[in-house]
Amino acid sequence: MAAHETFYDVIRRQGVTRRSFTKFCSLTAASLGLGSSAATAMAKALETNPRVPVIWMHGLECTCCSESFIRSAHPLVKDVVLSMISLDYDDTIMAAAGHQAEAILEETKEKYKGKYILAVEGNPPLNEGGMFCIDGGKPFVEKLKWMAEDAYAIIAWGACASWGCVQAAKPNPTQATPIDKVITNKPIIKVPGCPPIAEVMTGVVTFITTFGRLPELDRQGRPKMFYSQRIHDKCYRRPHFDAGQFVEEWDDEAARKGYCLYKMGCKGPTTYNACSTVRWNGGVSFPIQSGHGCIGCSEEGFWDKGPFYERLSNIKQFGIEHNADEVGLAAVGVVGAAVAAHAAVTAVKRITTKRDSKES
Amino acid sequence: MTEATQIHGVLDGHGERAAPLQTVYVYEAPVRLWHWVNALAIIVLALTGFFIASPLPSTPGEASANFLMGYIRFAHFAAGYVLVAGLLLRLYWALAGNTYARQIFYLPLWDRKWLWGVFYELRWYLFLVARPQKYIGHNPLAHVAMFAFMLLLAFMVVTGFALYSEGAGRDSWQFKLFGWVFAIWPNSQDIHTWHHVGMWLVVVFVIVHIYSAVREDIVSRQSMISAMISGERTFRDEHDE
The missing domain is CATH 4.10.480.10 (Cytochrome-c3 hydrogenase, C-terminal domain)
Incomplete structure (x- = not known):
């Protein structure tokens, strides 16, 4: 690989026409809500900027994020992002295996120190020293921390990496932990969903690799362009x-x-x-x-x-699963009964003390 | 002898003026106005809030011809704004008004006499002492209850605005001011749940509030209910202790 190989070089070598390339740029710019001028900027960036590799790792997960990703609506998007642009390592779908595959990690870590994107699907379980998820003979949490050291940024794919998802649901026996609770010194982009929408995923990857910066994130670390409004x-x-x-x-x-x-x-x-x-x-x-x-x-x-x-959601703090109305009505019932009883005692007391004072 | 003889300024059968009752002006006009506006706002908020969480049966016809849920939500938000405006003015009055106006916004935990009063009133409510103490403002136990209720109202205002900001958008001032709530509960479903629990706590407060006001009015022989209308607290016993 040349030292300053661009995305465009790789694409052309893979046989993608310039027409398809510009189409991809305008489509992606549109999906990011950036307008037509951004398409030109994107094309220019892809032609001139050095290629940013993406390392895609899998922790405790179900691969639904990958399944979603490879079904991105426009086949072009999938082809460009998945096989040509940037994906250097993805142990689930790559051809290489074993030591050959793991060598890519070391190579990328050295060659692109501080420049590669670490995309994480799934999360590390921390219980029992992380042994609930062994990847390449080591606990996944160790591999994650090791690769995160020299990453430019981390993409937390899906609900697992972003929030914990089903493996972190109560009582979370393996202590599955979202990425941002394990890696605290790197920018993390959360792309939650179970799985996230394919176009959202490719959009995020393309944005970072083309512009060399992270999209604007909201308070919870999600890209504003896709997560600032509710369903x-x-x-x-x-x-x-x-x-x-x-x-x-x-x-x-x-x-x-x-x-x-x-x-x-x-x-x-x-x-x-x-x-x-x-x-x-x-x-x-x-x-x-x-x-x-x-x-x-x-x-x-x-x-x-x-x-x-x-x-209404159940409130587990109350031991048995009850929702807010059930808990609230029970509280009102108890307090109402207590008040009634108190009033009754007050009345009885008043009658008896009045009798007492009259007698005395 | 008769009841009439005790009323101030009223002449009895023998042409003698009755002894005046001890009366103190406690609740100034802004406090009383706030109390009742607040009470109304809370009634509207609780009712509409309940129907937002558990909507009424569906209305027939085209969606374009109906706006029931919209009106219920509008009433909830409008009442919420009334409550907040009232609370802000009330906070101002805590500074501008008399001593009793700021009572419910702090607890004098350093005051040993006051602390003793809390336990005395507790014993009074547990029927362990025969006579209540008389206080011009809130009795210490009521003071604690009112302070707790102010905290509850603040919780409802904060969570309420956080929920409102979801519809108002991420650029709204509501989100800028109250978006930090989502750092505590990242999933707004939780905020809905606790806001809803808060509503039931308000209902619990209202029950206890009304009961103890009526009870104190009768048993402690000091005016409670009329005091929140006229502002004057009357002590019906001529002499004490």
Whole structure:
């Protein structure tokens, strides 16, 4: 590899035409919401900037992020990002294996010190010295820390890397821990979702590799361009919410009419993601469009905010699973009874003391 | 002898003026106004809040012809703003008003007499002492309860604005001021849950508040309910201790 090999060099060598390349630039610029001038800037950056390698590692996960990624809507995006632009190491889908594969890590760490992107799918379990996830003969947490040392930035793919997801759900026996709790000295971009939307993933990778900087992140470390609005804010069923028209049961008339799924436990009002705009599988549909509420898969600890099919979450602090209304009504009942009893005692006391004072 | 003889300025059958009752002006007009505006806002907030979490049965017809949930949410937000405006003015009055106006915003934990009073009132409520103490402002136990309620209101305001900022957007002043709540609870579903629990705590407070006001009015022989209307606390016993 030449010292200053650009993305464009690699693409052309792989047989991608210039026409396809510009198409890719404008598509990606559009998906990032950057406008047409950015497409030119992106093309220029890809032609002149040195190539930034991406190392993709897998911790405790289910590979749904990878599955989503390779199904990115436009085949071009997938081809460009996955096989040509930047992906140097991905132990799940790469051809190399064993020592040959691990050698790439060392080579990248040395050659691109402080310049490569570390994309992490899944998270490290910390319990028992990290032995619940062994990767290449070592606990994954060690490999993660080792590769993170010299990375420019880290992309935390999916709910696992961002929040912990199902393996971190209560009681979290392996102590699965999100990336930002393990690596604290590197910029981390959270791209949550179970999995994240393919176009969101390729968009984030392309943004960083082309512009050489991180996209603007929100307070929780998610790219603002995809995670600053809730599913609810852009939901096409929102008018039914505002009108007060809800699905009450899965097979009722309201369900057939496509009313709001709020009462069926839809977590759209508390979920930040781009599903209601970008949608899935090339813009075909998304959960709410297919008649099922959002389960809030891109939110922190969503497994523990259930039930999925009820609006009010259970409150586990009260031992038995009860929601806010049940806990609240019980509290009101107890206090109401206590007040009534207190009033009764007060009345009895008053009568008896009055009698006493009259007698005395 | 008769009740009439005790009323100030009223002449009894023999043309003698009744002995005046001890009356102290405690709650100034802004405090009383705030109390009732606040009470109204809380009623609206609790009711609409409940129906936001558990909406009414669906309305028939086209979505474009209905806006029930929208109106309920609007009422919730409007009442929320009324509550906050009231709270801010009330905070100002805590500084500008009389001593009793700032009572509910702090606890005099360094005051040993006051601490003794808390335990005395506790014993009074547990029927362990025969007579209550008389206080011009809040009795120490009520003082603690009111302070706790102010904390609860602050919690509801903060979580309420954090939730509101989700709709107002990430560029809104609501998010700039209250977005830090999401650092505590990254998943806003949790904020919904605790805001909802907070509503029930408010209901619990209201029950205890009304009960103890009525009870004190009767049993402690000092005016409570009318004091929040006229501002004057009347001590019905002529002499004490």
